Amino acid sequence: MKYLYIGLFVISFANASVVDDYLNSLKKEVQSQNPTFEGFDYKRGEEIFTSKHIGKKGKEISCVSCHTANLNQTGENFFTGKKIEPLSPKANPKRFTKVKTIEKWLRRNFNDVYKREGTAKEKGDVITYIINK
Numbered sequence: 001m002k003y004l005y006i007g008l009f010v011i012s013f014a015n016a017s018v019v020d021d022y023l024n025s026l027k028k029e030v031q032s033q034n035p036t037f038e039g040f041d042y043k044r045g046e047e048i049f050t051s052k053h054i055g056k057k058g059k060e061i062s063c064v065s066c067h068t069a070n071l072n073q074t075g076e077n078f079f080t081g082k083k084i085e086p087l088s089p090k091a092n093p094k095r096f097t098k099v100k101t102i103e104k105w106l107r108r109n110f111n112d113v114y115k116r117e118g119t120a121k122e123k124g125d126v127i128t129y130i131i132n133k
């Protein structure tokens with residue numbers, strides 16, 4: 001049992017560092033254009049995640065439309081009805097473990113909702129919201 005706990009600690013520690021490193025690189029990107037930038041913000045992230053927009057397919061949509069407002073819960077794709085595993089790393093330890101996956105889905109999902117890619121600031125804000133909610 002002792003080893004199991006140590007193992008879980010190592011895994012969760014490793015995951016935390018992937019997302020922390022990614023957030024740090026986004027922060028540097030924002031600061032390169034805005035030297036007074038202080039850091040990502042949960043409240044701005046919440047607004048990005050919950051506000052509705054006319055999306056790529058001409059329908060009013062938000063991140064909540066597919067991921068639900070409860071990030072510990074299984075979501076459902078607004079268009080296809082397919083199940084989506086919980087987005088919160090607290091409920092789903094596979095989340096935010098690979099930068100490639102995070103970037104691929106943020107690019108796609110910002111396009112779904114905002115019809116453009118997210119900026120470094122928006123991505124940092126929305127991740128800060130998701131991992132702390």
Ligand code: HEC
Binds near residue numbers: 065084109126
């Ligand atoms: C049309 C449905 C849909 C919308 C709208 C949507 N997502 Fe997603 N999202 C998905 C699907 C499908 C996946 C990938 C399947 C999976 O990982 O379970 C995903 C995966 C992700 C991931 C990957 C996390 C990881 O490490 O596994 C992030 C982050 C994410 N979405 C954030 C967002 C944000 C932020 C928004 C709003 C700008 C958003 N999503 C809107 C369907 C959606």
